[in-house]
Amino acid sequence: MTPRTTIAILAVTVTAAAAACSDARIYGQGEAYQPSRVTVSGRVCTDDPLAVGFPLKVLFVIDASSAINDSANDAQAHRFRAVQDAVAKLAARPETSFGLVAFGARAESLVPDGFTRDANALSATRTHIPGGRDLVGALDLASSIIVGDALQAPRGELLRTSYALVLFAAGATVPQRPCDC
Numbered sequence: 001m002t003p004r005t006t007i008a009i010l011a012v013t014v015t016a017a018a019a020a021c022s023d024a025r026i027y028g029q030g031e032a033y034q035p036s037r038v039t040v041s042g043r044v045c046t047d048d049p050l051a052v053g054f055p056l057k058v059l060f061v062i063d064a065s066s067a068i069n070d071s072a073n074d075a076q077a078h079r080f081r082a083v084q085d086a087v088a089k090l091a092a093r094p095e096t097s098f099g100l101v102a103f104g105a106r107a108e109s110l111v112p113d114g115f116t117r118d119a120n121a122l123s124a125t126r127t128h129i130p131g132g133r134d135l136v137g138a139l140d141l142a143s144s145i146i147v148g149d150a151l152q153a154p155r156g157e158l159l160r161t162s163y164a165l166v167l168f169a170a171g172a173t174v175p176q177r178p179c180d181c
Helices: 003-020 078-090 135-152 155-160
Strands: 056-063 096-103 107-109 162-168
Touching (some): 056 078, 078 096, 096 135, 107 135, 135 162
Parallel strands (some): 056 096
């Protein structure tokens, strides 16, 4: 490297270093640092939250085995009246729909499409399924119903939808089955 090149590089380096540091008072003499403020103005148009529905989908999972009809549990079938009362109160909301899974030795959905707004479809809840009590199978079916419904729903509606699972059961599963829930 020639001395002329070395001096040129040194001059550029000193100039860059001097320009990088400054004692300039951006906020004025004696003023403390204050963050910048940004103001945004305009108009935002959204849907009226009262006009947009927020769907509620309630899935009742009801023990319909012979064991629950025992006098120590629910021989008078209060669980079915509780479902009918809940449906009567919540059905006033147009965005609410209901599903029903009954289980004994096997689980079955009593609403063919998973969820319905038709209260008559839920009035046939006095189902008796003989045999044991397969709670794990009932919860598997309930999960399938909810996931299937979510996969079919339009994306915007799905984001506003709440799912509620209401379980009426008594006792352990019969036969005993491990649960990896």
